[in-house]
Amino acid sequence: MEPMIRVENLTHTYSAGTPFERNAVEGMNLTVMPGEFLGIIGHTGSGKSTLIQHLNGLLKPTSGHVYLEGRDIWENPKEIRQVRFQVGLVFQYPEYQLFEETVYKDIAFGPGNMGLEQEEIDRRVRQAAELVGLPEETLDKSPFDLSGGQKRRVAIAGVLAMEPKVLVLDEPTAGLDPQGRRQILGLIQEYHRRRNATVVLVSHSMEEIAQNAHRIAVLKNARNFMEGTPREVFARAAELEQAGLDVPQITRVAMALRRRGLPVDTAVYTVEELKDALLRLRGGAAHA
Amino acid sequence: MLKDITLGQFFPGSTLLHRLDPRTKLLAVVLYIVALFNATSVLTYGILMVVLGTCICVSKVPAKALTRGLRPVVVIVAFTAVINLFFTGGEPIADVFLLRHISAKGLVTAISMMLRIVMLIMGTFLVTYTTSPISLTDGLENLLSPLKKVRFPVHEMAMMMSIALRFIPTLIEETDKIMSAQKARGADFETGSLIQRANALVPILVPLFISAFRRADELATAMECRCYNGGEGRTALHVLRYRPVDLAVLGGFAVLAAGMVALRLAGL
Numbered sequence: 272m273e274p275m276i277r278v279e280n281l282t283h284t285y286s287a288g289t290p291f292e293r294n295a296v297e298g299m300n301l302t303v304m305p306g307e308f309l310g311i312i313g314h315t316g317s318g319k320s321t322l323i324q325h326l327n328g329l330l331k332p333t334s335g336h337v338y339l340e341g342r343d344i345w346e347n348p349k350e351i352r353q354v355r356f357q358v359g360l361v362f363q364y365p366e367y368q369l370f371e372e373t374v375y376k377d378i379a380f381g382p383g384n385m386g387l388e389q390e391e392i393d394r395r396v397r398q399a400a401e402l403v404g405l406p407e408e409t410l411d412k413s414p415f416d417l418s419g420g421q422k423r424r425v426a427i428a429g430v431l432a433m434e435p436k437v438l439v440l441d442e443p444t445a446g447l448d449p450q451g452r453r454q455i456l457g458l459i460q461e462y463h464r465r466r467n468a469t470v471v472l473v474s475h476s477m478e479e480i481a482q483n484a485h486r487i488a489v490l491k492n493a494r495n496f497m498e499g500t501p502r503e504v505f506a507r508a509a510e511l512e513q514a515g516l517d518v519p520q521i522t523r524v525a526m527a528l529r530r531r532g533l534p535v536d537t538a539v540y541t542v543e544e545l546k547d548a549l550l551r552l553r554g555g556a557a558h559a
Numbered sequence: 560m561l562k563d564i565t566l567g568q569f570f571p572g573s574t575l576l577h578r579l580d581p582r583t584k585l586l587a588v589v590l591y592i593v594a595l596f597n598a599t600s601v602l603t604y605g606i607l608m609v610v611l612g613t614c615i616c617v618s619k620v621p622a623k624a625l626t627r628g629l630r631p632v633v634v635i636v637a638f639t640a641v642i643n644l645f646f647t648g649g650e651p652i653a654d655v656f657l658l659r660h661i662s663a664k665g666l667v668t669a670i671s672m673m674l675r676i677v678m679l680i681m682g683t684f685l686v687t688y689t690t691s692p693i694s695l696t697d698g699l700e701n702l703l704s705p706l707k708k709v710r711f712p713v714h715e716m717a718m719m720m721s722i723a724l725r726f727i728p729t730l731i732e733e734t735d736k737i738m739s740a741q742k743a744r745g746a747d748f749e750t751g752s753l754i755q756r757a758n759a760l761v762p763i764l765v766p767l768f769i770s771a772f773r774r775a776d777e778l779a780t781a782m783e784c785r786c787y788n789g790g791e792g793r794t795a796l797h798v799l800r801y802r803p804v805d806l807a808v809l810g811g812f813a814v815l816a817a818g819m820v821a822l823r824l825a826g827l
Contacts, residue, residue, distance in 0.1 A: 367736075368740040385745060
């Protein structure tokens with residue numbers, strides 16, 4: 272199957288030619304398959320925000336290529352706006368971009384820029400609002416009268432309304448309380464399931480990524496560090512910890528048990544899995 | 560991108576010029592201007608050029624930066640020179656075509672005017688190049704403090720200036736972020752008619768204003784939480800102190816200015 276997005280040997284240098292020159296991304300590779308839920312994780316300054324701004328052509332690679340469905344997105348720089356409609360990018364704290372008088376108009380900004388018919392825009396706005404769980408009556412309100420969590424939903428709906436092929440979210444839960452976090456992740460998961468959509472979720476919380484992503488790419492110091500399914504990545508939990516990255520709580524419990532002499536599998540990241548692993552161990556011990 | 564705009568012209572460094580007290584530099588530049596406006600002869604301009612040249616060399620500010628600073632005033636300089644060249648009375652140089660409108664006196668005036676403006680700008684720029692905006696504000700506040708006697712809010716003005724300067728980079732970064740976010744939704748800032756482009760700014764300006772107000776509000780709250788109540792009885796973190804070298808530099812410039820006045824009166 273052809274990848275949806277393929278990043279090849281990407282390097283991006285900020286402030287080239289000045290004393291402040293630095294590579295935010297260095298020789299990075301990444302593939303996103305259609306229908307996949309990919310998690311990208313890394314420290315602040317690991318290059319994740321720079322990387323995702325290349326996926327929709329907001330930044331141009333200093334060297335390397337970004338392919339969308341097999342075509343280099345910079346093949347025709349004049350058409351770069353089309354790429355932005357196909358790869359929807361939700362920035363960190365997206366509620367700070369709201370500017371229209373009503374929620375409806377703000378969600379309609381993206382589809383309007385696409386040059387769609389009024390009817391189609393209307394359909395998309397209503398559908399996007401429904402997807403993020405905004406009640407019908409909020410559409411006529413000013414976005415500035417909403418609560419923080421609702422503002423964020425409006426901002427996400429503004430990107431969803433473009434009906435992008437790939438949805439990329441940069442720390443969509445930053446600054447929310449646990450309940451708000453669960454709700455936002457829930458709606459992303461729901462969108463992914465209902466549409467069989469391709470989703471890229473950037474986060475620095477292992478917990479969040481572990482519970483949602485099919486595959487995880489770990490970045491460190493502007494380079495690829497690790498990649499694989501959650502099981503594969505967390506099987507190398509010790510390396511992650513050494514690299515100063517977070518490991519899910521359950522994995523930490525398993526690792527602690529192992530350090531105390533219990534030969535438990537550490538590639539677990541949910542309560543269920545740890546329970547199964549422990550039960551297996553007991554079963555095994557009983558047989559011995 | 561937007562980050563490349565240099566605001567405030569400060570070139571960090573640790574040369575003698577950088578380490579001088581900001582008040583010294585401000586006063587010295589005033590004296591330098593007095594001297595400059597009293598210079599009338601080749602000798603006096605020569606002295607001032609040596610002084611300015613020495614300061615530039617000591618400051619280690621790249622010559623390119625200084626000439627770049629002159630770019631915006633090239634038109635004014637050229638205009639002044641041309642006007643002086645043609646409209647100063649006196650004996651024409653020769654009786655051919657354009658030269659008949661130009662007198663020797665006009666030529667001298669034009670050149671000295673040009674030199675005067677260029678040297679004035681270079682001198683003042685040298686101060687902003689070698690003094691951080693914050694210490695410049697500190698120096699200004701200190702120098703203007705006698706005005707407090709007539710109820711002029713010197714401290715408040717200085718505080719407003721430092722806060723404004725402090726927020727410029729923050730707001731530039733914010734603008735960058737908002738622009739990217741709106742571009743991600745297909746906003747187009749580069750093409751279209753003038754009106755379309757002006758309209759395209761609304762999605763940037765509205766969030767930017769909101770965020771600026773939010774930041775101002777947060778800052779005000781934070782200041783109140785720490786019981787800030789203006790300049791009355793307030794001490795500074797970095798106390799400005801004149802050192803011997805400051806006095807020497809100031810003395811030097813005072814002599815320079817006095818000397819220039821004396822030379823002019825003596826008709827040299």
